[in-house]
Amino acid sequence: MRSAPSAARKYWLMKTEPDVFSLQDLTARPGQRELWDGVRNYQARNFMTNDMKVGDLVLFYHSNADPSGVAGIAEIIEPALPDPSAWDKNSEYFDPKSTPEQPRWFCVAVGKPQLFKNFISLDELRTHAALQEMLVLKRGQRLSIQPVTPQEFDYVCALGMKS
DNA sequence: GCCAACGTTGGC
DNA sequence: GCCAACGTTGGC
Numbered sequence: 001m002r003s004a005p006s007a008a009r010k011y012w013l014m015k016t017e018p019d020v021f022s023l024q025d026l027t028a029r030p031g032q033r034e035l036w037d038g039v040r041n042y043q044a045r046n047f048m049t050n051d052m053k054v055g056d057l058v059l060f061y062h063s064n065a066d067p068s069g070v071a072g073i074a075e076i077i078e079p080a081l082p083d084p085s086a087w088d089k090n091s092e093y094f095d096p097k098s099t100p101e102q103p104r105w106f107c108v109a110v111g112k113p114q115l116f117k118n119f120i121s122l123d124e125l126r127t128h129a130a131l132q133e134m135l136v137l138k139r140g141q142r143l144s145i146q147p148v149t150p151q152e153f154d155y156v157c158a159l160g161m162k163s
Numbered sequence: 164g165c166c167a168a169c170g171t172t173g174g175c
Numbered sequence: 176g177c178c179a180a181c182g183t184t185g186g187c
Contacts, residue, residue, distance in 0.1 A: 015185090040183095041170075064185055122186080140168040142184045 010051065011153040013059040013070075013136055014110070015144045023060045023071040026113040033077060033111040037085040038093040040105060044145040049080045049106050051147075058110060059148060059156055061136065069121035070156055078109035116160030130155050 014036065016022070026034055039045055056076040062068055082103030085093040098104035125131050135146040148156075 017185090043170095068186070139186095140184095142169065144184085 007053070010053065010056045011059070011148045011150055012047070012052070012056060012076075013061050013134075013146045013148050014074075015061045015063040015136075015146075017064045018062040018071070019064070022062060023074070023113050023115055026060075026074060026110065027115065031111065032113055033109055035083075035107045035109050037083045037107040038091075039083070039107060039144060040093065040095065041144060044143055045106055047145045047147070048108050052076050052080065052108055054079055057153060059153060060113070067119075067121040067123065069119055069123075069125065070116065070160060071119055072113060072115040072160065073157065074110045074114070075112040076108050077111035080106040080108050083107040117163065118160050120156055120159050124159070125156070128155065128159075 018024075021034070026032060036048070039048065054076055058074045058076065059070045060072050060074050062071050082100065083093070083098070083105040085091040085107075086095045086098035086103065086105045087100060088094055093105075095104060122136075125134065126137055131137065131152055134148060134152055135141050135143065
């Protein structure tokens with residue numbers, strides 16, 4: 001069956017520091033599922049609450065790494081829910097302004113990790129004309145969740161999976 | 164660990 | 176609602 005345009009799958013790039021949580025870590029999680037908690041930026045939050053849908057696909061980006069780059073892909077497997085780390089006093093993501101009654105921060109669940117055969121470094125991304133508009137390549141772009149076009153997603157995937 | 168870029172906070 | 180100070184991100 002054909003999906004309505006409003007239900008069209010969207011594509012994202014999500015940054016994580018692999019020392020903290022890597023794509024390999026996601027693969028090792030029970031059910032290969034993890035909450036994408038700790039997002040404390042309104043623009044990134046709004047992407048999760050307003051635009052992300054279950055089934056959207058994600059370029060899984062390792063930042064602050066050696067080298068940084070796209071390690072593989074994952075999928076949004078649960079829609080946004082209040083981020084429980086915000087009201088956990090022991091969490092580094094604790095935010096007293098967020099409460100269970102009035103949550104300020106939200107998180108989606110990611111799963112279905114697929115590690116690329118080829119890690120696509122930031123340097124390599126820069127060499128491809130088709131990828132020049134990717135936000136992650138823009139100077140000073142710090143958003144931890146970024147939209148990518150279907151074309152960019154497919155292109156990076158092809159690079160990552162080719163032998 | 165440096166530092167440019169940029170988001171957030173808070174005094175006014 | 177301006178904007179300086181401060182904090183964070185993330186490549187290098």
